[in-house]
Amino acid sequence: xxxxxxxxxKLQIFCxxxxxxxxxxxxxxxxxxxxxxxxxxxxxxxxxxxxxxMLVDTLNRCWAEPVVETVAGGSHExxxxxxxxxxxxxxxxxxxxxxxxxxxxIGFESELAIHLREIPRPSHHKPA
Amino acid sequence: xxxxxxxxxKLQIFCxxxxxxxxxxxxxxxxxxxxxxxxxxxxxxxxxxxxxxMLVDTLNRCWAEPVVETVAGGSHExxxxxxxxxxxxxxxxxxxxxxxxxxxxIGFESELAIHLREIPRPSHHKPA
Numbered sequence: 001x002x003x004x005x006x007x008x009x010k011l012q013i014f015c016x017x018x019x020x021x022x023x024x025x026x027x028x029x030x031x032x033x034x035x036x037x038x039x040x041x042x043x044x045x046x047x048x049x050x051x052x053x054m055l056v057d058t059l060n061r062c063w064a065e066p067v068v069e070t071v072a073g074g075s076h077e078x079x080x081x082x083x084x085x086x087x088x089x090x091x092x093x094x095x096x097x098x099x100x101x102x103x104x105x106i107g108f109e110s111e112l113a114i115h116l117r118e119i120p121r122p123s124h125h126k127p128a
Numbered sequence: 129x130x131x132x133x134x135x136x137x138k139l140q141i142f143c144x145x146x147x148x149x150x151x152x153x154x155x156x157x158x159x160x161x162x163x164x165x166x167x168x169x170x171x172x173x174x175x176x177x178x179x180x181x182m183l184v185d186t187l188n189r190c191w192a193e194p195v196v197e198t199v200a201g202g203s204h205e206x207x208x209x210x211x212x213x214x215x216x217x218x219x220x221x222x223x224x225x226x227x228x229x230x231x232x233x234i235g236f237e238s239e240l241a242i243h244l245r246e247i248p249r250p251s252h253h254k255p256a
Contacts, residue, residue: 005142006141006142006143006148007139007140007141007142008139008140008141008142009137009138009139009140009228010137010138010139010140011135011136011137011138011232012135012136012137012138013134013135013136013236013240013244014133014134014135014136015134015244015245015246015247015248016246016247016248018248020134020244020245020248021240057251058248060249061245061248061249061250061251062244062245062248062249063243063244063245064242064243064244064245065243085243089240089243092239092240093240095235095239096232096235096236096239096240099231099232099235100137100228100231100232100235103227103228103231104139104224104227104228107223107224107227107228108141108224111220111223111224112141112149112217112220112221112224114192115191115192115193115213115217116141116143116148116190116191116192117143117148117189117190117191117192118143118144119143119144120143120144120146120148120186120189120190121188121189121190122189123185123189
């Protein structure tokens with residue numbers, strides 16, 4: 001029998017040379033929606049604020065509508081939320097990923113799984 | 129109109145915690161088949177011999193049959209070739225990738241392409 005989840009499918013959408021959507025940005029959007037700000041989302045993901053801000057900036061520059069909106073507030077740390085457009089975008093991206101992931105699993109099971117070991121054999125040699 | 133190739137699909141097959149097949153290993157197998165040795169393939173790919181050897185070792189430990197076979201020879205630098213099993217494996221992997229890539233493109237065009245910009249808008253701000 002093969003491993004439980006031997007397949008990993010990664011889906012990236014490019015806008016020019018920039019990644020308009022991918023696994024990292026999708027996870028960041030979830031974190032922003034849960035935390036209510038870019039800085040809190042970054043902390044929760046163990047990511048610098050600058051990096052999170054850059055990812056959000058790329059998202060907002062690559063799509064026709066804003067994906068993340070900042071929420072006006074009196075404090076130094078403004079809030080942020082995923083826009084309605086952003087939520088639909090995230091849903092479509094995740095649905096597309098799940099569809100091809102399921103399709104890949106079917107092909108893998110029928111063609112490749114039978115030849116895959118449960119765990120790798122140990123390595124005995126070193127390169128010369 | 130969206131970009132010509134805005135989608136990138138990456139397919140990895142895991143054996144335990146090791147990558148049994150992925151884009152890098154598939155390209156290395158092509159290079160070994162073309163060059164006739166691991167060292168020449170590594171040079172052609174701009175990769176160290178040690179790294180290429182490790183990838184081949186992982187391939188050979190993760191699948192039921194050897195993927196790359198060394199070819200006996202008198203010289204210091206032995207030749208290597210992709211086994212018949214390896215060729216079938218590579219063909220199945222590439223076919224699976226192409227199938228899900230085509231499936232992803234259809235979903236992308238119908239759901240997401242309309243919202244994607246041709247190129248990103250310029251970035252005007254810097255993070256606070």
